Amino acid sequence: MNKALHSNQAHFISLLARLSRLINHEGHAVGLKPAQWDALRYLAQANKFSRSPSALTAYLGATKGTISQTLMSLEKKGLVEKTQDPNDKRSVGLDLTTAGKALAKEDALRPFANVIEVLPVEDQKDIEEALEKLLRAKLRSEGNRPFGICKSCRHFRKNTPSGEPHYCSLLNEPLSELGSEKICLEQEAA
Amino acid sequence: MNKALHSNQAHFISLLARLSRLINHEGHAVGLKPAQWDALRYLAQANKFSRSPSALTAYLGATKGTISQTLMSLEKKGLVEKTQDPNDKRSVGLDLTTAGKALAKEDALRPFANVIEVLPVEDQKDIEEALEKLLRAKLRSEGNRPFGICKSCRHFRKNTPSGEPHYCSLLNEPLSELGSEKICLEQEAA
DNA sequence: TAAAAATGTATCGAGTCGATACTATTATCG
DNA sequence: CGATAATAGTATCGACTCGATACATTTTTA
Numbered sequence: 272m273n274k275a276l277h278s279n280q281a282h283f284i285s286l287l288a289r290l291s292r293l294i295n296h297e298g299h300a301v302g303l304k305p306a307q308w309d310a311l312r313y314l315a316q317a318n319k320f321s322r323s324p325s326a327l328t329a330y331l332g333a334t335k336g337t338i339s340q341t342l343m344s345l346e347k348k349g350l351v352e353k354t355q356d357p358n359d360k361r362s363v364g365l366d367l368t369t370a371g372k373a374l375a376k377e378d379a380l381r382p383f384a385n386v387i388e389v390l391p392v393e394d395q396k397d398i399e400e401a402l403e404k405l406l407r408a409k410l411r412s413e414g415n416r417p418f419g420i421c422k423s424c425r426h427f428r429k430n431t432p433s434g435e436p437h438y439c440s441l442l443n444e445p446l447s448e449l450g451s452e453k454i455c456l457e458q459e460a461a
Numbered sequence: 462m463n464k465a466l467h468s469n470q471a472h473f474i475s476l477l478a479r480l481s482r483l484i485n486h487e488g489h490a491v492g493l494k495p496a497q498w499d500a501l502r503y504l505a506q507a508n509k510f511s512r513s514p515s516a517l518t519a520y521l522g523a524t525k526g527t528i529s530q531t532l533m534s535l536e537k538k539g540l541v542e543k544t545q546d547p548n549d550k551r552s553v554g555l556d557l558t559t560a561g562k563a564l565a566k567e568d569a570l571r572p573f574a575n576v577i578e579v580l581p582v583e584d585q586k587d588i589e590e591a592l593e594k595l596l597r598a599k600l601r602s603e604g605n606r607p608f609g610i611c612k613s614c615r616h617f618r619k620n621t622p623s624g625e626p627h628y629c630s631l632l633n634e635p636l637s638e639l640g641s642e643k644i645c646l647e648q649e650a651a
Numbered sequence: 652t653a654a655a656a657a658t659g660t661a662t663c664g665a666g667t668c669g670a671t672a673c674t675a676t677t678a679t680c681g
Numbered sequence: 682c683g684a685t686a687a688t689a690g691t692a693t694c695g696a697c698t699c700g701a702t703a704c705a706t707t708t709t710t711a
Contacts, residue, residue: 283577284570285506286592288499291484293599294477296522299668304697309478316475325658332486337699339660344697361658361707380474386598387473394594401591402476404584408576409483489699494666515689527668529691534666551676551689 293383300379306331308379310341311350314367315375318421318453320444322365330418330454350374419458422451483573490569496521498569500531501540504557505565508611508643510634512555516646520608540564609648612641 298305313330314322321330328338342365345351350371356362367375378384387395410416421427421439427446431438435445488495503520504512511520518528532555535541540561546552557565568574577585600606611617611629617636621628625635 280571280574281506281568283574283589283592284568285502286589286596287484287570287573288488288502290592290596290599291481291495292499292521293596294481295485298478304668305481306698309482312475312478316471323658331482333698334700335659336661336701340698343660359658359708363659378471378474380477381470383477383599384470384473386602387595390594390598397587398591398595399473399476401588402473402480404580405577405588406476406480406483408580409480409573412576486699494699496667513689518689523667524669525690526670526692530667533691549677549689553690 294380297383298379300382301374301377303374303379305379306333306337306341307345310338310345311367311371311375312378313454314351314365315372316454318446318450318455319364320439321418321453321455324363324365327365329416332415345371416458418454419460420451421446421453421455421458427451484570487573488569490572491564491567493564493569495569496523496527496531497535500528500535501557501561501565502568503644504541504555505562506644508636508640508645509554510629511608511644511646514553514555517555519606519646520644522605535561606646606648608644608646609650610641611636611643611645611648613648613650617641 295305298308303311309331310327313327317326317330320326324335324338324342327342328335331338342351342353346353350368352366352368354364354366356364387398390398428438430436431445435447437446437451438444439446485495488498493501499521500517503517507516507520510516514525514528514532517532518525521528523531532541532543536543540558542556542558544554544556546554577588580588618628620626621635625637627636627641628634629636
């Protein structure tokens with residue numbers, strides 16, 4: 272039943288598709304491709320535990336093979352460095368180089384974000400909340416990890432006497448003030 | 462000045478990018494690629510004057526070459542038919558075949574749209590309005606045509622005695638009731 | 652300890668996409 | 682009127698995406 276699109280849905284789909292296209296199009300700037308920007312952006316925001324090919328794969332919802340290729344091209348451009356994990360010889364750690372960090376700051380999507388800033392502040396808030404709601408609803412419907420910020424995780428322990436100010440009770444690792452602001456693969460709402 | 466991203470902007474960009482990625486990902490369903498779905502969707506909604514490669518090029522913001530290829534593959538799949546314009550031998554008209562129309566009804570983005578429907582009706586409205594605002598702001602900032610619906614155009618003349626119920630004063634063409642609901646390249650707000 | 656699971660890489664084929672060059676046809680304007 | 686410019690499309694190149702499949706190495710688990 273209800274096989275046909277009712278008109279509200281058609282309009283909504285149009286909006287989604289056009290918006291996505293505009294965003295994607297913007298991502299072709301400055302010598303990188305949209306998927307490469309996605310990876311760069313993630314690596315700039317993710318904490319140490321989450322900077323691996325497999326975490327990136329989960330975050331971007333792609334396949335391992337695709338991510339492997341994207342990372343290879345970023346490495347060839349001198350934006351990303353790989354390091355072997357000494358504990359697990361299968362695993363690879365990812366870090367942005369200085370050039371990579373610099374480029375991440377000049378995000379290709381900034382022109383798009385700038386468009387918002389000329390709108391009334393109230394609209395800005397509305398739009399941001401709406402996007403957030405939509406994103407979370409979709410992630411939830413697919414059973415995906417939210418990839419939230421460390422600080423807001425149920426495994427986050429504040430002000431521990433472990434050398435570093437905070438602590439992760441899942442990975443049993445100390446956390447710096449800065450690290451606790453980053454995106455984590457393991458994040459679960461508190 | 463303000464070369465660095467302030468944190469609100471970074472969060473906003475993250476949202477945009479992730480959302481776009483999810484939408485794009487959804488578009489890989491059922492044997493078509495996202496760009497092919499974009500073309501199919503447009504052709505299903507555009508009026509006769511706007512079903513040409515060049516109009517599609519403007520709508521999707523791509524280059525002529527890319528669109529030409531996308532259309533070739535849709536033609537090869539039996540979803541689109543081309544017809545020579547008798548008045549202008551350079552121009553090509555595009556029509557969905559029966560199969561094309563059927564496929565357009567099963568839009569790849571429906572699962573995404575369905576996610577909305579479980580949200581409170583109020584949220585649905587908020588999200589739709591927010592998306593619309595964002596889209597229009599971006600189109601405006603790039604000086605793009607809005608590609609709105611015929612009926613809401615300043616060239617739309619209602620209830621004319623021209624055989625068909627309505628009329629376009631720009632193209633000097635009669636319009637059917639159904640045609641006046643479609644997307645038009647030439648649309649300008651009334 | 653053998654089988655299963657996890658982490659990555661390699662490769663294929665279809666497609667995207669910007670760029671450039673090219674062919675026809677139609678408009679413009681001197 | 683006729684040269685030149687603008688329009689509408691196609692053809693081709695190179696880098697990249699992306700799903701799929703196959704494969705090689707480690708861990709894990711049973």
